[in-house]
Amino acid sequence: xxxxxxxxxxxxxxxxxxxxxxxxxxxxxxxxxxxxxxxxxxxxxxxxxxxxxxxxxxxxxxxxxxxxxxxxxxxxxxxxxxxxxxxxxxxxxxxxxxxxxxxxxxxxxxxxxxxxxxxxxxxxxxxxxxxxxxxxxxxxxxxxxxxxxxxxxxxxxxxxxxxxxxxxxxxxxxxxxxxxxxxxxxxxxxxxxxxxxxxxxxxxxxxxxxxxxxxxxxxxxxxxxxxxxxxxxxxxxxxxxxxxxxxxxxxxxxxxxxxxxxxxxxxxxxxxxxxxxxxxxxxxxxxxxxxxxxxxxxxxxxxxxx
Amino acid sequence: xxxxxxxxxxxxxxxxxxxxxxxxxxxxxxxxxxxxxxxxxxxxxxxxxxxxxxxxxxxxxxxxxxxxxxxxxxxxxxxxxxxxxxxxxxxxxxxxxxxxxxxxxxxxxxxxxxxxxxxxxxxxxxxxxxxxxxxxxxxxxxxxxxxxxxxxxxxxxxxxxxxxxxxxxxxxxxxxxxxxxxxxxxxxxxxxxxxxxxxxxxxxxxxxxxxxxxxxxxxxxxxxxxxxxxxxxx
Ligand SMILES: Nc1ncnc2c1ncn2[C@@H]1O[C@H](COP(=O)(O)OP(=O)(O)OP(=O)(O)O)[C@@H](O)[C@H]1O
Ligand SMILES: [Mg+2]
Numbered sequence: 001x002x003x004x005x006x007x008x009x010x011x012x013x014x015x016x017x018x019x020x021x022x023x024x025x026x027x028x029x030x031x032x033x034x035x036x037x038x039x040x041x042x043x044x045x046x047x048x049x050x051x052x053x054x055x056x057x058x059x060x061x062x063x064x065x066x067x068x069x070x071x072x073x074x075x076x077x078x079x080x081x082x083x084x085x086x087x088x089x090x091x092x093x094x095x096x097x098x099x100x101x102x103x104x105x106x107x108x109x110x111x112x113x114x115x116x117x118x119x120x121x122x123x124x125x126x127x128x129x130x131x132x133x134x135x136x137x138x139x140x141x142x143x144x145x146x147x148x149x150x151x152x153x154x155x156x157x158x159x160x161x162x163x164x165x166x167x168x169x170x171x172x173x174x175x176x177x178x179x180x181x182x183x184x185x186x187x188x189x190x191x192x193x194x195x196x197x198x199x200x201x202x203x204x205x206x207x208x209x210x211x212x213x214x215x216x217x218x219x220x221x222x223x224x225x226x227x228x229x230x231x232x233x234x235x236x237x238x239x240x241x242x243x244x245x246x247x248x249x250x251x252x253x254x255x256x257x258x259x260x261x262x263x264x265x266x267x268x269x270x271x272x273x274x275x276x277x278x279x280x281x282x283x284x285x286x287x288x289x290x291x292x293x294x295x296x297x298x299x300x301x302x303x304x305x306x
Numbered sequence: 307x308x309x310x311x312x313x314x315x316x317x318x319x320x321x322x323x324x325x326x327x328x329x330x331x332x333x334x335x336x337x338x339x340x341x342x343x344x345x346x347x348x349x350x351x352x353x354x355x356x357x358x359x360x361x362x363x364x365x366x367x368x369x370x371x372x373x374x375x376x377x378x379x380x381x382x383x384x385x386x387x388x389x390x391x392x393x394x395x396x397x398x399x400x401x402x403x404x405x406x407x408x409x410x411x412x413x414x415x416x417x418x419x420x421x422x423x424x425x426x427x428x429x430x431x432x433x434x435x436x437x438x439x440x441x442x443x444x445x446x447x448x449x450x451x452x453x454x455x456x457x458x459x460x461x462x463x464x465x466x467x468x469x470x471x472x473x474x475x476x477x478x479x480x481x482x483x484x485x486x487x488x489x490x491x492x493x494x495x496x497x498x499x500x501x502x503x504x505x506x507x508x509x510x511x512x513x514x515x516x517x518x519x520x521x522x523x524x525x526x527x528x529x530x531x532x533x534x535x536x537x538x539x540x
Binding site: 188203 | 356358377378379382383387388390393394395396397398399403406407408410411453457
């Protein structure tokens with residue numbers, strides 16, 4: 001494989017991992033926009049989503065559901081149903097955490113919320129470790145071979161095409177939600193100015209709940225897609241996702257969901273492409289460097305407002 | 307009939323008390339203006355009426371109903387709408403979306419109402435797909451007032467509606483206020499352009515250091531020499 005096609009091949013993988021990072025980054029950015037704090041538990045909420053999906057998956061595999069894979073994908077109905085249900089369940093978990101903890105801290109300084117979220121992160125991760133242990137758990141046992149595309153000899157797996165398509169659909173869905181629905185517009189309004197939203201009669205508590213549900217459901221979706229891409233999940237996976245997600249959010253402009261989409265793609269692409277030049281183990285460093293450089297030269301990010 | 311009755315409220319931010327027992331009233335169809343030096347607590351009074359601050363003492367009645375201590379979204383539902391002094395539009399929302407947010411709790415009649423607002427502020431209709439952050443100061447103020455009108459409020463609170471506007475626009479805004487008042491909306495406003503505001507007001511209050519200093523008809527205040535010296539800059 002020559003150098004050009006190698007770069008394009010890595011870019012293709014970058015789009016896959018960018019799709020996953022984007023789904024995680026959107027939730028982080030949405031909660032920052034509304035509640036004005038950086039939620040350090042967001043990565044572990046993702047991991048929670050991945051394990052909730054595992055619970056549903058095991059359940060459906062035990063039931064007599066048709067479990068043969070959807071050709072040409074390497075998984076079938078149980079995982080698809082688990083995917084959908086875990087989005088709902090993770091949204092529920094997020095609302096639970098909000099009412100139990102963050103709601104009591106409403107109106108306090110954002111540093112207090114940030115520290116609380118670090119606590120939530122530890123709790124979630126340790127609960128996952130405690131139940132499932134540190135070893136990888138498998139969504140998919142089958143090995144899938146990649147197919148050759150007619151251009152530049154690029155290769156991709158059908159599962160990866162699925163990941164890109166699902167992520168794109170979710171992002172488009174979010175866009176329509178934010179621009180066409182009453183609640184979506186109220187979310188943007190609350191993110192612009194919470195006090196003004198309140199005096200306009202918007203029930204901001206309800207908006208906050210919706211924000212948690214949507215952000216966490218998308219995070220869970222990203223986590224399951226990552227699980228499909230890697231075939232397995234581990235309890236520490238969320239913590240590892242946190243760095244690229246923060247980098248994506250800061251690059252795109254914190255608080256802006258569209259910035260999170262852009263940032264997610266750029267981080268995914270640059271991390272993958274970097275492996276053509278430097279050792280793969282430096283991949284996380286690429287996200288870190290982009291984040292630091294952005295904070296130094298344009299802390300508001302590419303699409304940031306204030 | 308009394309629309310708003312604020313009785314001796316004490317309110318502030320955290321430990322700092324700003325209003326030390328302030329009272330005021332607005333009758334039906336009235337325009338009432340509050341004037342006073344910077345830091346007097348005028349904006350604080352507005353926030354307390356709207357429920358953004360909870361008074362520690364005193365009562366606020368709206369159409370004889372006790373609304374003290376209620377949340378802003380409940381108070382808005384009662385029929386008081388508010389245009390803050392600054393940051394009074396949603397910058398990343400379009401003009402029309404801003405107006406929609408004003409009508410958030412409204413279930414019906416949205417289209418008619420928005421057309422009514424466009425009749426009062428024709429400039430906004432052309433700009434309806436434009437984001438509020440792209441507008442001029444005067445247009446933004448119109449969006450803010452239009453947003454507050456979307457719920458057919460019985461009482462409109464305006465915090466310095468003419469602040470930072472070019473002199474030509476100041477008159478336009480005051481004309482709009484008169485036009486809104488003619489639609490049976492009572493108005494309580496705070497103004498730095500005290501003279502012009504009092505000229506269109508039925509009554510006025512002078513507030514200083516968190517206390518009521520004077521009250522009377524617009525003419526009374528304008529013709530009072532002491533107030534003229536102290537607060538109208540003469
Ligand atoms: N959010 C806040 N937290 C703490 N103190 C505040 C806050 N907002 C205002 N203050 C203080 O309360 C006092 C009264 O402020 P307020 O905004 O009510 O004055 P104002 O009469 O509206 O003045 P201006 O003409 O400048 O708008 C001031 O001393 C101000 O510093
Ligand atoms: Mg003020």
